[in-house]
Amino acid sequence: MDYVSAPDGPKAIGPYSHGIKANGFLFTSGMVGIDPATNDLVTESFEAQAQRTFKNLAAVLRAAGTDFSRVVKATVYLTDLGNFQTMNAIYAEYFGDHKPARTTVEVSKLPKDAGLEIDLVAFV
Numbered sequence: 792m793d794y795v796s797a798p799d800g801p802k803a804i805g806p807y808s809h810g811i812k813a814n815g816f817l818f819t820s821g822m823v824g825i826d827p828a829t830n831d832l833v834t835e836s837f838e839a840q841a842q843r844t845f846k847n848l849a850a851v852l853r854a855a856g857t858d859f860s861r862v863v864k865a866t867v868y869l870t871d872l873g874n875f876q877t878m879n880a881i882y883a884e885y886f887g888d889h890k891p892a893r894t895t896v897e898v899s900k901l902p903k904d905a906g907l908e909i910d911l912v913a914f915v
Contacts, residue, residue: 800850801825804902809851817855817913821868822847823905832903837874840906841881848911849885857915860889864912867895871906878907 795810795817803809803820810819824833824840825847833843852858869878875895891911901908 795819795851795855797847797850797854799827800847800854801827802830810855812855812915815915816863817852817857817911817915819848819851819911819913821866821902821908821910822851823902823908825903832905837906838877838881841874841878844905844907844909845881845885848909852911852913855913855915857913859885859887859913861914862886862889862891862911863914865891865893866910867893868898868901868908869895869906870898870901872897874906 793812794808795812797809800809804825807820810817822844824843825831826833826843827847833840849859867878869875
C-alpha cells in the first residue's frame with residue numbers, strides 16, 4: 792500500500808491521507824469543498840463548493856497518477872438532495888461520457904458543515 796498526498800489539494804483535517812493505492816486501485820478519502828489556499832470551506836454557493844470538491848478530487852487523482860476516466864466507483868454524500876441536479880451537472884463536466892458506478896445519499900451533517908462530500912475508487 793502507498794499513501795497518496797496531493798500537494799495542490801487541501802490539508803487533511805484529521806488523521807488520514809488523501810488516498811491509498813492498493814492492488815492497482817486508488818481509494819480516495821472523502822473530499823469536501825475546502826480551498827487549499829486558505830484551508831477554509833468555500834461557502835459562496837453550493838455550485839462553487841461542488842466545483843472546489845471536484846478540483847480537490849482531481850488533485851488527488853493526479854497525485855496518484857490517474858484521472859476521472861479511470862474512476863470505477865463514486866460515493867456522493869449530500870446534506871440536501873435538493874442540490875442533486877446541480878451536483879449532477881458538475882459531476883457530468885468532470886466525467887463526460889465516462890459513467891462509473893455511483894451511490895448518492897442524503898446525510899444530516901458533513902465535516903466543516905459542507906453541503907457535499909465525495910469519495911472515489913479508481914484504477915491506477
